[in-house]
Amino acid sequence: MTTLSHDRYCDEILAQTDALRAVLTGADLTATVPTCPDWTLRELAVHVGGAHRWVGEIVRTRAADDVPEGKVPGILGPTEEAPEALDAWLAEGAAATADALREAGPDTEVWTWAWSRRTAFWARRMTHETVAHRADAALAARAPYTVDADVAADTIEEWLRIVSFAQAGGDPEAAELRGGGRSLLLEATDVPGAEWLIEFGEEGFTWRRAHEKATVAMRGPLTDLMLVFNRRQEPAGERVEVVGDAELLDFWLDRSSFG
Template sequence: MDTTRLAEGLHDHTAALAGAVTGADPEAHVPTCPDWPLRVLVGHIGQAHRWAASIVGSGPSPVPDPFDADPGSPEKWSDWLLQGAAELEDAVLAAGETPVWTFFGPQPAQFWLRRMAHDTTVHHADAAFATGAAFEVGPDLAADAISEWLDILADPATATLNPAFAQLRGTGQTLRLAPEDGPGWLITRTPDGVRWTHATSPADTTLAGPVRDLLLVLTRRLPADRVRVTGDHTLAEHWLAHTAA
């Protein structure tokens, strides 16, 4: 996905998240982020955008604590969120193809635009579910979010960041994510970690449904019964239990 579309997705979902929380109680519980009130969810997004922008512009810095973020008063949340997204886009465009630090080694600055666009999309869903607002995502953006998450899970460094991900290793078990349009994703659990490709091949277990719902199930924002699960249900349950995002 190109930089223009990722930036569009970042801004669209930042604005939609801001709209979803407008007028809401800052201390309202976020069901899909059970340890966070709404103010922490908002703070995390604006904080993460600024943190990623600083990495692109100045190099790595410690991962910030969402509870330390200060989004300001609720009536200023929208402007604060949109400013952070703009700072990130500006930093990425200024960096161009210059490699920057990431958890997975040096990569083009677009890595952080993609990471934050998809993180914001999922957290937009969190905000919408918490406040009763509508949530929609473009099929192309949802599909790229799935591919990006699988890229992260397949990187050897990921298991060092979260030990639960090491449990995704296997002996050739396969899972297929089958959207209503497109070939979907075939995931193979190998002794060396997760591997994936776009394919329509049969798998030990298949999750099928709209790409929006597949993304939200994969990121544990919706229960598995929101999509059709066929084949080895235990394999699907194990995967979802060890891939919370």
């Protein structure tokens, strides 16, 4: 289920990158990112900007196969160490990728690693890649983090689709997300209708927008639910309530992390 338009995704790539740049401005770029402990803030930023450039190259060239990183201009980051150079590099990469996606439109056929071979996939993926990593940066810099409700909801739904795709593809962790008679409810307390019921069947899991009694329910503001669901925030805390079998929620989070 895609809830945003192609143009909106392109807008969000720019907006989320601008918000990321704002977090990085004045921050200690050598600080470790708690949710990605192998990276510093600078390395996180280069990862995001590199992903933008990689996707931009796929879209611009209408690539039918994966594009090796070595063939993507500028993917390794700016040549200068100055924070200003990193900021400009991030802005330029996001703008170029958004422009390429707008020019291609949502239905141009290109290579992807997933269920859809259309540019619409990349517009959505780069939006939520940036949403999630902006949260990583905000946590590392101890900066505030907010995201629009429709973007947060779509982040949850895209991740559900990715986990479902991984399960169908035989990912060993996602394959364990099964077992009849159990269910997980996500319930936003600040956005009407923002509720998702995940049901574990013998062959796998399914999900739908619904409010029903579940084995475990996680309730809280939509942004906080999204952050927990993407493992950027612990489920136990002042802003999120877990009711029922908390081990089932942990079971989901552990097996939808993909390392």
